Amino acid sequence: MNAVLKDTDRDMKLPAPTRDVEQGKRDMDEYGLCVHEAFVSGDQLKALKDRLIEQAELECEQGVALLSGQSRGGKTWYGRPDADVLPGWQGIAALYNKGRVFIDYLQHPLFKAYNAHVFRGASAHLSAMTGLVVRRGAEPMVVHVDQQFMPYTEVPTYLNCMLCLSDFEEVMGATRVVPRSHRGPYPPQAFSTERGAYNPEPIATVAVEAPAGSVIFFESRTWHQSGVSISDKTRYSLTTLWQQHWVKPMDNIVENLHDSVYASLREDELQLLGFKAEPSGRVEARSPSSRQNTNRKTPYVPELRRGSDVRAVALEGMGDRKGADDEAKAMGLNTKR
Incomplete structure (x- = not known):
């Protein structure tokens, strides 16, 4: 395996956004990520964003919101935010339980195309489906890969598909990446009680800016982190994490899925969720x-x-x-x- 990448060795150029899935596949191979523009648009984009915002607001009002100053990787808690100070980060988990509009989104045909390419034809299903709300004050996450807890693999085990429900701008804490880092190894990390997980030395990353409706695809060996938000604009996104069928899922969806939702789903929809x-x-x-x-x-x-x-x-x-x-x-x- 290669030695740890030095900042001077890195080309931080990002692939140009595309609407061509074949170009997107080539970008995935070269950069470990791609930006597919206009993946969702019009009424569907509005319905997804409206449902996510409504769910997020009600989870806050009812004291069950997943909150943090950073992300799920930092210090998180469930509760009701202070009326005058909203935390920088809120996660809305298990979206497959929280509206038919999210199940319908899973049917997008390009998910199958990108999964088949990244996983080299291996069968795949959903591993997690999470909404994110990022506000002013959100802190950066440690630079990591999504398969940090397992050895480096020749084929990635997960594919992260982040739908921009609002524009992604660097000042809004847009996701940051290290292009071409998927070729190995993993970013160095350390841990302390005070700081949690952190990178012992600074790692240069670049923000992925994209218009609403785009999906930022990045495979699970690509180095990335959330950014710092210094904007008064709120960043909304919806992440579907897909996995090869043999991997233990991030969400235990077979257990998590509410009975009423399970009873409403077709066979092909249940297969997407791992049944x-x-x-x-x-x-x-x-x-x-x-x-x-x-x-x-x-x-x-x-x-x-x-x-x-x-x-x-x-x-x-x-x-x-x-x-x-x-x-x-x-x-x-x-x-x-």
Whole structure:
């Protein structure tokens, strides 16, 4: 692996924004990121922003907001902000539970195109879906990569897709990156009780500015951080983090998904959220009406003992769905039982 990059060795040039997915893929390969303009526009962009703002405001009013002066990587707390001083950062977690408009956004066809390219055809599903509100006073986050907790991998494990619901300007704390840093290694970090995680030496980064409706794609080996906001304008964004299917997700979506939302979703939507065994992610029924993998249905089997009235419940359609073996073979998996 290469030695730690020095600032003098870095070319801080960013790729030009594009509306061409093929150019975006080339930029991902070269820079570890791309800016895809006009990814969302018009009524959909407005609906996403309005729903996010409404949710964020109500979470504050009801004392359940996730707040920080920096980000989820800094000191965070749940509660109600002071009436006269809003924290610099607010996170709105698990957006898949907080409005149909967010589920619809997951259907964007270019997610599939970028995922297939970055993950080299490996199956992928959602790992987390979070809204961010950044205000004046937000502090910078430590320079990091999204797979900092695992060894460097030849293929990235996550793809971060940050939708700009408002314009991203450097003075608003726009996301900052180190272009071409995805080629390894990871940025040096240290930790102290007083400071938390920090970079022992300064690392030069560049702000990614983009108009509302753009998505900033960056893969999980790319060095990045949040910036400092010195603007009176509020920055709104919506992040979908996608992952290869074998990785433990950032959000345990199979557990997190509210029952009412689960019951409302189609099979293809459930697959986007990780309800598919391939071969990781197997779900075993925890009640006769339990959640199931879309391609593998299990019976309800509790502890069974002689003389007990407790019984297993066989369910219609138990076993692998027809066609699941063909899908597994296409991925090169062993389907013998």
